[in-house]
Amino acid sequence: MPAASLIVSPVATPAERDVFIRFAWEVYRDDPLWVPPLIPMQREFLDPQKGPFFEFGQARYFLARRDGRVVGRISAHVNGLYEKHHDNETGFFGFFECENSRETAHALFDAAADWVRGHGKTKLHGPLSFSIYDEVGLLVAGFDSPPCMMHTHNPPYYEDLVTSWGFAKTYDWYAYKIGWKPGLDAKKMAKMRDAILKRQNCAILPIERKDFAKRGPQIKELFNDIWSKNWGHIPLTDRQFRDIFVTLQPLVRPDLESMILDGDDIVAFSVVSPDMNRSVKKFNGKFGWWQKLRLLYDCRVRPLTHCRAIIMGVAKSHQWKRLHHAIILNIMVNFLENHPRMDYCDCSLIPESLEQWNKTLCDYGGERYKVFRLYDRVI
Template sequence: MTDAALVVAPVTDRADLDAFIRYAWEIYRDDPLWVPPLIPMQRDFLDRAKGPFFEFGQAEYFLAKRGGRIVGRISAHVNGLYEKHHDAETGFFGFFECENDRETAHALFDAAAAWVRAKGKVRLHGPLSFSIYDEVGLLVEGFDSPPCMMQTHNPPYYEDLVTSWGFAKTYDWYAYKISWKPGMDAKKLAKMRDSILRRQNCKILPIERNDFAKRGPQIKELFNDIWSKNWGHIPLTDRQFEDIFVTLQPLVRPDLESMILDGDDIVAFSVVSPDMNRSVKKFNGKFGLWQKLQLLYDCRVRPLTHCRAIIMGVAKTHQWKRLHHAIILNIIVNFLENHPKMEYCDCSLIPESLEQWNKTLLDYGGERYKVFRLYDRAI
């Protein structure tokens, strides 16, 4: 630490944006669990002309410098869809990285608060980078394991930097680890799954790759309806859906994606993906042709060891019919029968308010191993 003055200023050009992205390497240079972001993808995600968030949102990026050296970064943003579905008084921060220094962190929060206040907001909420279907929350439990794809990761001291500025907890999101346990029997679990489905006159099928384009829009609409009453939900736009699911389509294996049908109607579904972070970590931010081919091979061909259940849901018309049990049982059975090298499947992010899902995951051997926390403060 030097006596040089601390300066926080907006990102103004491509060089600043690259510095904003690459500052993470400074924070995590000694962290063996960190997974570097793919620089080309993050650059596009943050680009106001390309990023899907900018269809309905606005953002500013800030760098903190001391003596010309970058010592922190943050984004401030407002979300038109959030305002439409929730309130028009909340602004957000995200992409927070900072040295272990309260002065620096507080200056960054001050800058983000001033920016959203100028937009008419009276509350600062986060971290969200950018919405609840991107990277969510501050990691406050689970520092001993690497993040799965689309999960945040940060040093433990960030919690002090956040709370010392006056932020208070708003909401927690949980990650569960489902792994093989003594006594797990695929035939017994499959029998339980099939019994649930018979009682509801439903069937479960994989979502074949050539069926994904047809079923995808149905899944998006069903997801938006299912989650409409959950905390902070903002309906996925077509562009966001494409960015998440259509991008994943070539990389996932059909047996990992399943839907429960009542007649021809999808009434429940799960989308499980190989944990791409296991490959991405090796790329150190690069994502050229070689890295793309390596990722394709790792996800489609290499024996699976880690997966993430990105999204699961049951239609409102079929809730309380134990179909969420059938979905979870189907995931476990598939791993036991078809992927013997699987170490665990991450199921996340599960809102703390979804007691039914949290209980069921615990009932079937799930272990809550990470907690991601959102905060807010009046400004």
């Protein structure tokens, strides 16, 4: 019997793009931890006419088929903003899903490498789907717990598929969980928080929904400035900021978002969201009116059990003044006082190079429970 033929071809139609999306169900059909993506949102995200990435980037999608059956997928993309802030040599891959076959994986990486090489690139980097503030990295540690919102999730064998093609580690990102252990004293932590704020003549306040339109642009500019020196940072565009933060606003409880003010200037902030994956998992990719109402109820009304601290930051002018301690203490105090059913809060993604934040999270009982790795290879 002749060997089954493997063919990798570009996605050419919206119907094939749906095949690209739905292949994930084949990979994870026996994985109880996997959270299916919301198909309508994924369609828009991948659509060159609608997705925010395509304001500054280009992408091509590929499917691997063996005797007509889909056995893998990958995207290849180039990012104009990355080139503006970093280098012109790097192209990217993402949305990688594959059967447990080096042959299939290597054929997909070859296709992605050929495409970015055709755009003048000499290095392939990833996985990024699409940018550093979307889904980042390959999960290499922490396979025993479900992915939090905006986390990647993959089978353990993916690491072999990636490294066997010649990729080498570039950078790690960490996820921590802060759980609520016996003996935590909300009053004591509130005093510690207030003492830090008093020394710096600052105040901490929730970000009310009615204030978000006013404060949102300040937060975006502060975020872009704070993260400008971090590995791989690309400033968020207005569209990306709206998609990530403003879209979350109807779902996020005001007490979960806070800002530290020095006068009227925001000098630190945190955005914490209910972990939507706990609800989204039940939808199995659907996102109609019923699912939207269910998600709204779960996030706004239902007692919280799991959250994700999506972003925390302190202005460069106020770093080394322990305001990052005040932010973390404020999150913990709020959970202890107002959300007694909270199991843990995920704090991620933290770059491996941010030693100050990594140490502080550990000081407050944070447990590093997932590691996401980025790779690159000269092509």
